[in-house]
Amino acid sequence: xxxxxxxxxxxxxxxxxxxxxxxxxxxxxxxxxxxxxxxxxxxxxxxxxxxxxxxxxxxxxxxxxxxxxxxxxxxxxxxxxxxxxxxxxxxxxxxxxxxxxxxxxxxxxxxxxxxxxxxxxxxxxxxxxxxxxxxxxxxxxxxxxxxxxxxxxxxxxxxxxxxxxxxxxxxxxxxxxxxxxxxxxxxxxxxxxxxxxxxxxxxxxxxxxxxxxxxxxxxxxxxxxxxxxxxxxxxxxxxxxxxxxxxxxxxxxxxxxxxxxxxxxxxxxxxxxxxxxxxxxxxxxxxxxxxxxxxxxxxxxxxxxxxxxxxxxxxxxxxxxxxxxxxxxxxxxxxxxxxxxxxxxxxxxxxxxxxxxxxxxxxxxxxxxxxxxxxxxxxxxxxxxxxxxxxxxxxxxxxxxxxxxxxxxxxxxxxxxxxxxxxxxxxxxxxxxxxxxxxxxxxxxxxxxxxxxxxxxxxxxxxxxxxxxxxxxxxxxxxxxxxxxxxxxxxxxxxx
Numbered sequence: 001x002x003x004x005x006x007x008x009x010x011x012x013x014x015x016x017x018x019x020x021x022x023x024x025x026x027x028x029x030x031x032x033x034x035x036x037x038x039x040x041x042x043x044x045x046x047x048x049x050x051x052x053x054x055x056x057x058x059x060x061x062x063x064x065x066x067x068x069x070x071x072x073x074x075x076x077x078x079x080x081x082x083x084x085x086x087x088x089x090x091x092x093x094x095x096x097x098x099x100x101x102x103x104x105x106x107x108x109x110x111x112x113x114x115x116x117x118x119x120x121x122x123x124x125x126x127x128x129x130x131x132x133x134x135x136x137x138x139x140x141x142x143x144x145x146x147x148x149x150x151x152x153x154x155x156x157x158x159x160x161x162x163x164x165x166x167x168x169x170x171x172x173x174x175x176x177x178x179x180x181x182x183x184x185x186x187x188x189x190x191x192x193x194x195x196x197x198x199x200x201x202x203x204x205x206x207x208x209x210x211x212x213x214x215x216x217x218x219x220x221x222x223x224x225x226x227x228x229x230x231x232x233x234x235x236x237x238x239x240x241x242x243x244x245x246x247x248x249x250x251x252x253x254x255x256x257x258x259x260x261x262x263x264x265x266x267x268x269x270x271x272x273x274x275x276x277x278x279x280x281x282x283x284x285x286x287x288x289x290x291x292x293x294x295x296x297x298x299x300x301x302x303x304x305x306x307x308x309x310x311x312x313x314x315x316x317x318x319x320x321x322x323x324x325x326x327x328x329x330x331x332x333x334x335x336x337x338x339x340x341x342x343x344x345x346x347x348x349x350x351x352x353x354x355x356x357x358x359x360x361x362x363x364x365x366x367x368x369x370x371x372x373x374x375x376x377x378x379x380x381x382x383x384x385x386x387x388x389x390x391x392x393x394x395x396x397x398x399x400x401x402x403x404x405x406x407x408x409x410x411x412x413x414x415x416x417x418x419x420x421x422x423x424x425x426x427x428x429x430x431x432x433x434x435x436x437x438x439x440x441x442x443x444x445x446x447x448x449x450x451x452x453x454x455x456x457x458x459x460x461x462x463x464x465x466x467x468x469x470x471x472x473x474x475x476x477x478x479x480x481x482x483x484x485x486x487x488x489x490x491x492x493x494x495x496x
Contacts, residue, residue, distance in 0.1 A: 001090040001126060001162070008033070012043050013080050016061070016070045024068040037066075044068060051075050054083055078164040085162045089114060089122040094158055096142060098210045099171040103142035130154055133340055147335070148211070148218045149260060153267070154340040155207050156200075161345060165199040170206040172213070178206040184242045188265040190276050204264065208257070217253045218260040223334045226291035227262075233281060234262050267331045267339070269324035269393050279323045286326050292375060293329045297322065300390070303366050308359065308394070315397045328389045332382045339385075343392065355404045355492065359395060363387050404492045407484060410438035412451035413470070423450065423468070426477060432488050447487050450480070 002010060012033060016024060030040035044062065051058040051074075059072045075083075085091040092112055097103040109116055119139075127137055135146035135154060144151050159169055168175050182198070182205040191197030211217075228234045239258045240248040249257060271279045286294040301322065305313040315321065331339060364387050371379040379386065409427060413420045427435040438449055443460055450466045451457075457465045466483060469476070 001085060001088045001158075003088070003122065006084050006088060008035070009043050009047060010081060010084055012040070013047050014077055016044075016047075016068060017073060017077055020070050022069045022071050023063065024070055026066040026068065029068075041066070050080070050083060054079060076166070078166045082163050082167055089119055090126045091158070091162060093119065093123065093137075093142065094144070094155065095169055095171075097144070098155065098169075098207070101214075105139035105142055108142055132338055134337060143216075147337075148216055149263065149335070150337075150340055151216075152204075152207050152211060152218075152260075153264075156204055157340050157342050157345055159207070160200060160203050161342070165196065165203075170210060173206045173209045175202070175206075177209060178202045181205040181209065181242055184238060185261055185265075188262060188278060190270040190272065190278050193273070193276070208261075212249065212253075212257060217249075218256045220256045220259050221263075221334055224259050224263065226289050226293075227266075227285055227330070228259060231285060233285065234258075263331075263334065266327045268342075269327050269389070271320050271323045271327075274320060279319055282323050282326060283319060286330075293326060293333050296333075296370065296376065297325045297329050299370070300325070300366055304362075304394075307365075308362050308398070318397070321393060321397060324393045325390060328386070328393065332386050332389075333378070336378045336381055338382065341385075355398060356391070356395065359398050360387060360391050363390050363394070404432065404488070406432050406434045407447040407488055407491065408442075408445050409433050409435040409484075410442065410446050410449040411435055412438035412449060412453065412456055413468075414452065426480075427484075430481070430484065433484060447491060448484065 012029060015029060015032060026040050026044060027037060029035075029044070030037050033040070035043075048060055048062050051061065054075050058074055061068050061070060061072050063069055089112070093108060096108050096111070100107075105116060105119065108114075109119065116139075123137060130136065130144065130146075133146065133150045133154060135144055135150055137143070138145050144154065163169055170178070179202050182192070182201040186192035186198075186201065189197070189201055191201050236255060236258045239261070240254050243249065248254070265278065266282070271282075273279070286297075301316045304316050309315045364383075367379055367383050367387055370376045371383060411420060411423060411427075413423070424435060427433045438446075438451065438456070440456075440460075443463060446464060448464050448466055449456060450468050452468050452470050454465070454467060456463055466480065468480070
């Protein structure tokens with residue numbers, strides 16, 4: 001949502017906050033961000049002026065001699081992001097059509113002093129992003145259109161990540177109304193039991209109220225039937241009781257909107273706690289009646305026991321894993337298309353590792369076969385995001401060292417058990433290191449040689465040697481761990 005100038009300013013501010021020192025050199029910042037000194041100096045001055053606009057008493061972060069004191073920062077990264085986004089045309093446009101009655105492109109251009117061509121140009125990256133979810137922006141009547149369920153989740157992702165709860169961006173909905181609605185349905189949502197999760201729910205409730213008050217409704221989907229029909233856990237009377245007689249919805253819309261709230265409780269892998277009541281309810285409800293979601297997840301878990309977790313099959317019995325896979329499968333079964341995903345927006349693209357690829361290949365093989373079956377043909381259209389979602393749930397439980405190339409480490413210490421036992425114990429506990437006494441003839445095989453002497457390096461200058469003083473302390477163990485972890489990651493990244 002930020003244009004290139006705004007994004008550069010944000011990245012520079014973010015870097016200043018990360019360094020957190022009283023004397024950061026502008027030259028250093030310019031080199032890190034590939035800018036020239038003059039550009040960086042101008043942007044830092046703009047940031048300094050912005051800080052006073054956010055907090056009128058904010059002290060200057062600029063020093064003489066081209067230095068910055070980031071320890072004086074009082075504005076958080078979330079507050080500064082929101083400050084910048086409020087000047088961003090795409091973000092302004094979303095807030096506008098959510099908060100104003102009868103929104104139109106002409107009215108928007110008048111209010112924000114922009115031309116239609118500027119709006120069209122600056123919306124392009126966001127248009128491209130939402131298109132993957134079959135959503136599109138309309139301008140005659142300013143709106144985001146498509147499956148209303150996906151619209152609301154996309155709006156939530158945008159507004160939550162844009163504010164992170166630091167501001168209330170909903171002019172047309174009172175915070176108390178949203179909090180009350182969120183509270184009345186909180187038992188269905190694991191989010192409600194965590195600090196930020198409760199705030200996220202309030203944002204969802206606000207978007208719900210914004211859209212229904214503008215007469216944008218969600219329809220009931222018959223694919224919910226096996227879960228929600230004649231199930232007393234899902235209280236379809238609750239919504240109108242909460243809204244009250246004046247705002248109560250007609251029966252048709254009340255059913256559709258209630259079902260959407262219950263769908264939202266399952267649309268992501270929310271479960272993180274073993275004793276979560278909503279997790280037990282999910283496991284019970286999905287297993288209580290015959291349905292393709294439960295059957296497919298159970299078939300996958302049987303497959304995973306043999307093909308993924310052969311040495312630790314008990315992992316597939318974990319209630320958290322089963323519950324999260326059910327949620328993912330339910331969402332794709334219902335929608336049959338890619339769906340807005342908070343994780344996808346915030347995670348940096350990472351180089352694929354060998355363990356990741358092995359896991360993904362095995363999940364892919366299962367769904368390739370299933371998609372050939374008549375009742376599971378819908379998998380074809382959503383196979384790629386479905387495989388990635390399953391992988392994201394299973395990866396933390398997948399024993400990476402077991403499925404990765406271990407580091408080969410030689411240990412060159414004085415021959416004394418009392419001196420070497422602790423270092424061997426440390427290396428063995430890591431789980432991804434194979435260590436043994438150093439042998440010169442194996443030099444080509446070593447990823448690292450840990451030595452209490454620099455003699456091996458004198459003889460073999462190319463040897464990857466880590467000097468280890470025998471009188472080491474715990475801090476040095478931490479440094480060694482960092483080095484080994486980085487080598488392990490590097491060894492297991494798949495090269496393009």
